Amino acid sequence: MDNQQDLNGHSGSSSRAMPPRGFPVSEFENRLSRAQRLMNEQGLAALLLTTEPEIRYFSGFLTQFWQSPTRPWFMVVPFWGKPIAVIPEIGAATMAATWIDAIRTWPSPVPDDDGVSLLAWTLLEVAGRTGRVGLPMGPETHLRMPLADFEALRAKIGGIEFVDATPIIQALRLVKSEAEIAKIAAICAIASDAFEALPHLIAPGDTEESVFRTFKIELLRRGADDVPYLVGGAGPGGYGDIISPPSRRPLQAGDVLMLDTGSVFDGYFCDFDRNFGIDTVDDATRRAYETLYRATEVGLQAARPGATCADVFASMWRELSNDDEAGTTTGRLGHGIGMQLTEWPSHTAFDQTVLQPGMVITLEPGLNVGAGRMMVHEENIVIRDGEAELLTRRAPTELPLVGD
């Protein structure tokens, strides 16, 4: 699938039919009622949210303004009624375009009281003087407000007790709606197309830096909104580092090049990689690629409702650890994806999260290929009744070559 391209080199949107942007209000109503049911079970008067994905989850509030660390943003989800946005004035117009009605603002930045009093009043109104308020405090969460402001807030709200809301947030976000899955599928399709096109856009002798730039532009041309994450590496028979920026080293015959992208459509991520041989690669590299392909295949078969992440890990790990080869991990062999590049859960030996239909996860087997080098594969799938559904177009069965 190629895009139209005018003489200036910029393209219109992809010719692929894209899902609509945003969500119907019913999506947010469903999220809220699921949340309130869980809050009710735990006797919570409200949730206090401070981070981008959580505030977006309940409101649809989508902006790159989170890049600025200056201003804190708050959302209070009461046990009854709609969420309340407690936000800097600069966000009022954008928030007013969402389904949220209650928008309380202050003229941030005001370091002396950056929303703390306004938030305290809101919490006291919703939770009373002795209510329990859920706040994400567990794995993979953080509090996006100054710690000193949090202490000031605690002092202002007296008897309100904060309890960990991580299990509630995890339970809500773990299973995606069909509308969410459609957005992830859309960005997976765009990135799959861009990966397929890449061997025709680069050549041996190109630097990693130029290859990264070319690939980012290709992703944008094909309809990605943004490419917040592009990492990778290249080296003879494998790569040593998979989270660094690109080097200025030129691609050489015998190299394996890997690119791993978290691109975005309408606020939803893909997260997968592809490997390419440069000119020609040796037999050990071909075998390593095939082993990774087989491990992914085994993971695909294992990823069914009722299986745990530990089961998926174990099935892939068995395939990676054979007489001739040694598996390797980046701490896990895959994870959840969605509104963030990586989400709960993880495919580790100890993660007992049970797979359910609607969960979107990656499968990411790795092989140690010697001398501090590795190869990794990655696909994105959604758990369905029975077999999982691939959201990425499956990697080729044999290592594709550049400049062949």
Added chain:
Amino acid sequence: MDNQQDLNGHSGSSSRAMPPRGFPVSEFENRLSRAQRLMNEQGLAALLLTTEPEIRYFSGFLTQFWQSPTRPWFMVVPFWGKPIAVIPEIGAATMAATWIDAIRTWPSPVPDDDGVSLLAWTLLEVAGRTGRVGLPMGPETHLRMPLADFEALRAKIGGIEFVDATPIIQALRLVKSEAEIAKIAAICAIASDAFEALPHLIAPGDTEESVFRTFKIELLRRGADDVPYLVGGAGPGGYGDIISPPSRRPLQAGDVLMLDTGSVFDGYFCDFDRNFGIDTVDDATRRAYETLYRATEVGLQAARPGATCADVFASMWRELSNDDEAGTTTGRLGHGIGMQLTEWPSHTAFDQTVLQPGMVITLEPGLNVGAGRMMVHEENIVIRDGEAELLTRRAPTELPLVGD
């Protein structure tokens, strides 16, 4: 300045001479010795850092992997000797390529103890059982680790007291080195070129979405590493919302289009905008543009060593508030920039930060143009002895037109 472009539409790097990537070790040694002097003055045994810019400031550790919320990252800066990285294994190779020698890792993610014990041992080793450890807790900071893990850490380190290190971090990062300024200047030049080229790349009838895409691709082509921030808007005589994603509304005659980008070179941001008239604009719009231009000019004259941010604010605000027009702010009329899109300080009526040579700031006057619409301008400058130096190419004196 045009880039080379091959038949596939991807470009090589810019023909502009770019500053070298990374920093000499002496840059980090200077940062560390300045930090340790300040720590010594306050009797701190160590700093504990958890956020991307702070860890990068002391190490040079540059990766997009921070997009993943799964793993916490720590850096301990002792009062004597080099910083100690306490990080997930996945980052070891990237960190080993920096000037940091002491790299302690654990196989994250391990939700039961995600680096907490390792960090506790490191703090106890550096600060003893009763030392004072500086942690950023003030305005514009946050703690990037789960709150429950922070409580677990506190329990493990007993008598160690955390005190607010925000003033130290602000003092260090407020004044940029010439090597840092060169990186900001490089991305400002790239974005200035891209803004100048834009009227030739877009046309009336294009949607905001297509304009944003075209501009992002142009920025990448001209040498931006990434475009983490691109916001803007378009509407008749002004725009109502300056932090939303682009709409699918086509540009119409009489519109003012504004694009505001935080693009990045080697981890350093520009942050400025440009306005464009579509086809033709009315006299009120031309006058508003001229007022904003004059207000920026006044700000440029005011931004000298010894003046405060409040002085810069007051000088621009006077120019914006005249018989016919009403100034507006997004809470401030500019701010610091550097490793982040926005940094301390802010141009507000109350910010008494004194400007010093080497500070890099934006000037961002705004005008209310009626009916919930505004126009904003922005330039990036570095404070020098005497007059400030523009890092952006100054906006045209008259509103440039698209499709004229």
